[in-house]
Structure formats: C-alpha cells, structure tokens
Amino acid sequence: MALTKEKLISRLQTQVGLSKQESRAVVERVLDIMKDSLAQSEDLLISGFGKFSVRQKNARRGRNPQTKENLILRARKVVVFKTSGVLRNRINGIRAH
Amino acid sequence: MNKSQLIEALAKAENLTLKKAEMVVNAMFENMAEALVQKERIEIRGFGSFKVKFYNGYKGRNPKTGDLIEVEGKKLPFFKVGKELRERVDR
Numbered sequence: 001m002a003l004t005k006e007k008l009i010s011r012l013q014t015q016v017g018l019s020k021q022e023s024r025a026v027v028e029r030v031l032d033i034m035k036d037s038l039a040q041s042e043d044l045l046i047s048g049f050g051k052f053s054v055r056q057k058n059a060r061r062g063r064n065p066q067t068k069e070n071l072i073l074r075a076r077k078v079v080v081f082k083t084s085g086v087l088r089n090r091i092n093g094i095r096a097h
Numbered sequence: 098m099n100k101s102q103l104i105e106a107l108a109k110a111e112n113l114t115l116k117k118a119e120m121v122v123n124a125m126f127e128n129m130a131e132a133l134v135q136k137e138r139i140e141i142r143g144f145g146s147f148k149v150k151f152y153n154g155y156k157g158r159n160p161k162t163g164d165l166i167e168v169e170g171k172k173l174p175f176f177k178v179g180k181e182l183r184e185r186v187d188r
Contacts, residue, residue, distance in 0.1 A: 002138035002146075008128055015124045016117070026111055026121045031144050033106045037098040039185040045099045049126045050174075054186055077187045079145070081176030090134050091149060091172050 005031075038079055050083045100126075133174050143181035150175045 005027065013023040034052070037044050043053040059075040089095075098106075100122060108118035129147070132139050139147040154170035178186075 002140045003129065003132040004139075005141050008125060008141075011128050012121060012124055015128075016120050018121075026107065026113070026118075027125065029110050030103065030107055030122060030125060031141065033098075033103055033110070035144065035182050035185060037103075038182060039188070041186070042098055044103075046103070046126055047100050049130055052176075079176075079178040079182060079186055081145075081147075081174070083174050087130050087133065088171075088173065090130065091174065 041077065046084075048084055048086050050081055050087060052079055052081050054078070055080050136172075141179065143179050145179040145182060146177050147174045148177075149173070 009020070009023045009027050012018060012027060013020055016023070018026065034044055038052060038054055041054045043051060045051045054077050057076050057078055060073050062071050062073040063069065064071060083091075104115065104118045104122050107113065107122060108115050111118070113121070129139055133147060133149055136149050149172050152171050152173060155168050157166050157168045158164065159166055
C-alpha cells in the first residue's frame with residue numbers, strides 16, 4: 001500500500017479544500033517545478049523533509065555480473081537524496097525538543 | 098531552490114495566493130513524511146520512489162578518542178530516482 005500520486009491528489013483535495021482538477025493541477029505543477037530545478041542541476045532543499053541534489057559521477061570501468069562482460073560506464077549525473085534530521089528523527093521515533 | 102522558492106513558483110504558475118500555495122506544498126510534504134513515518138512506500142511516477150530501510154546497529158569506535166561505542170540500528174528513507182527525472186538530469 002504505497003502512497004501514490006493519485007492518493008496524494010485525493011488527500012490534498014480534502015486537506016486543502018480543492019476540486020479534483022485543481023488538486024491534480026497543483027500536485028503535477030509542484031512535481032514539474034521540482035524536476036525542472038533538478039534538471040538544471042540546481043539542488044532542491046525542502047526543510048523538514050530533505051535535500052535532493054545532483055551529483056556528477058565520473059566514468060568508470062564496470063562489469064555486467066550476468067555476462068561477465070567488461071564495460072565502461074560513462075560519466076553521468078545522478079540525483080541523490082539526503083533525509084532531513086527532523087524527518088530522520090520522526091521516522092526513528094525521536095521527539096523534537 | 099528551497100521550499101519558499103517552490104511555494105512562490107507554484108503560486109505564480111497556478112495563479113494561487115502565496116498562502117494557498119504554502120498550504121499545498123506543506124500538505125504535500127507532510128503527507129509524504131507521514132507515509133515514511135508509517136513505513137509506507139511512496140511511489141511518484143516520473144519523479145521517484147522512497148522506502149524506509151533498516152540499518153543494523155554495530156560496534157564502532159570514536160575516531161578521535163578510540164573509545165568503543167555502540168552504534169544503534171536506525172531506519173532511513175532510501176530514494177530511487179524515477180526514469181523521467183533520471184533521464185532529464187543526465188541530459
């Protein structure tokens with residue numbers, strides 16, 4: 001039972017008081033803004049939740065474990081997420097002071 | 098970009114008051130945070146998914162003093178980037 005986009009949309013509808021279409025539009029828009037920011041390699045810091053950042057990975061030699069083939073993994077950019085301390089404590093049941 | 102810039106960008110793009118945009122953004126992340134607190138997975142197509150992983154405790158040492166310390170097990174969210182975002186970032 002995962003929290004999906006559809007569930008987020010219906011929850012926001014009741015919590016914020018929006019129509020279904022409005023809720024869908026704002027959720028999609030927030031996700032688009034977040035994706036645009038990361039696509040421009042700009043970090044995204046959501047206080048109380050965490051930080052998404054783009055990290056540059058160098059090219060390296062790799063190996064396909066199934067075929068045992070050697071291959072070169074090209075340099076690439078990846079998204080990494082670091083959980084905020086506040087959320088980490090909440091997940092571990094530690095109350096804030 | 099931080100949360101207030103995200104709120105401003107949403108308000109502008111969707112013609113909302115700042116107050117309303119703030120409510121939306123806060124509610125979105127609060128729902129996501131609460132799901133993780135409940136150990137529930139989050140799956141947002143095109144963006145990514147989160148799941149809480151349990152990391153075992155271990156005996157470690159304080160690198161400064163060399164003292165033996167017990168590091169307790171912990172739960173941490175793990176983020177896996179979605180296909181669309183992964184491709185856009187690496188372009």
